[in-house]
Amino acid sequence: MIINHPLLGPRDAQEFTYLGDAALIDRPDGMAFPDATAAQDAFHDYLYLRDNPAGEHRELWFHEQGDRSWLVVTRNTVTHEITKVEFARDVARSRGRSK
């Protein structure tokens, strides 16, 4: 599998490690809930509940043997076709996360 790095161009998947669902970027703010139970429930869902789609999936990949950037890769889990590769920091910033 080849991942088309936004800066470095096509790179072999061998150079990357896989973390999982890009929803991990959306970590809940534990202080923003009315009570501790609600916060705990939100963190439980964040930590343990994942969609497992047969089809398009946004996931986090780490270019470990390259420039060590975190990427959000949109990949079809059925065909392995990769339709989009973005920097995770750009995705996070676009959602108001990470100054």
Added chain:
Amino acid sequence: MADHRLHPITPLGHDTPHSVTIGPVTITEVTDTALASLAARLGEGKAVADIADTAGIPLPGSGHAAQGATFAAFWLSPDMWMVEAPFATHEDIVAILKPHFGETASLTEQTDAWARFDVTAPDLPAMFERLCNFDLRAHGPGAATRTVIEHLGCYVVIRAPGHLSVLGPRSSAASLFHALETAARSAF
């Protein structure tokens, strides 16, 4: 001050840099370069670029290396570079660079973390297609990248046609050298 009777050794453990010639390929240890990584701090990219420009430090774009009058540099990751300078005059490279960059960038001494081998041969792609994923046929002088050679994360910097540098972890210098030698024997 104590009179230490210690003398430096090269990454391969010799008194002087080791060199081997295999057919048209020459692989040479290079120890005359001081290294420091330069990482622009958050929001300081423009300031770092201006300071580097004034100080004569080239900051090449992604996947590239550049040579200035004294300093050279290759790209490591967004907002981060490895700066190279002559060891004889810049042994304490961070102390030399820090006054320029102040609080705009983080500098880390890297000189003895790496073993550098320069490889010269007329047909380097034939040798490196056996070693790593970096496609030398698709990249020319001035290209630089990190890749895997012999399970080691290494930087490959193309200096000129038929001349490139491989920087690998110093603690695995002998393994890397062996891999380079083996590929050279296999290719030529």
